[in-house]
Amino acid sequence: xxxxHLKEAERRTLFEMGMWHPHPRVSRRAQALVRLAQGITQxxxxxxxxxxxxxxxxxxxxxxxxxxxxxxQEKVEGRPTKLSLSAAQKRLEVATHEGGTIGHIMQCxxxxxxxxxxxxxxxARWLKERGAQLQxxxxxxxxxxxxxxxxxxxxxxxx
Numbered sequence: 683x684x685x686x687h688l689k690e691a692e693r694r695t696l697f698e699m700g701m702w703h704p705h706p707r708v709s710r711r712a713q714a715l716v717r718l719a720q721g722i723t724q725x726x727x728x729x730x731x732x733x734x735x736x737x738x739x740x741x742x743x744x745x746x747x748x749x750x751x752x753x754x755q756e757k758v759e760g761r762p763t764k765l766s767l768s769a770a771q772k773r774l775e776v777a778t779h780e781g782g783t784i785g786h787i788m789q790c791x792x793x794x795x796x797x798x799x800x801x802x803x804x805x806a807r808w809l810k811e812r813g814a815q816l817q818x819x820x821x822x823x824x825x826x827x828x829x830x831x832x833x834x835x836x837x838x839x840x841x
Contacts, residue, residue, distance in 0.1 A: 686718040686742060693719055695750070711741045711753045718742070772796055777814045784809075786817075 688696065693716060700713035714727050724742070728735040744752030773796050780790040784806045 685721065686715070688715070688719040699750075699753070705755075707755055708753050714738060714741060715745055715753075769796070774809070774812055774814065777809050781815065781817065783817050 696712040696716045696719075700709050700716055703709040703712065710731055710733075714731050714733075717730065718724065718727055718738075722730070724738045725735055728738045731738075741753070746752075772794075773791055776791050776794055776796060777787045780787055784802045787809070788802060788805060
């Protein structure tokens, strides 16, 4: 097995990154490379830092190909969107045309046969990211509805 080598300036830079970098993953990767340069094996490094051996090998490869930039987290894509671009555009049009609270917007989408099988908070975040204006629920309404008053309202409406 080849030994991992670092120049003195690289070792010093990685040591400082390992000590002071604000992102814990970058810090851990830098520390692991310093330890590898000190002579421990990749397996020992993986055990020491609580990661899989393949992670250590990937860190070495990224260091060798990209230098310091290779230690930063790559953009990780989330799961694919459930909506096509045209379906998302239709929902955005309904939201911008109807306006109001998120509950009202979701109700309008249901009525337009554009169901959203997600939580209202997710819809609100998605719409805000796309520039839609949402109306907030008045603060006095939020404070006036308590679990006990809500159950009283339900029992009175059932009569």
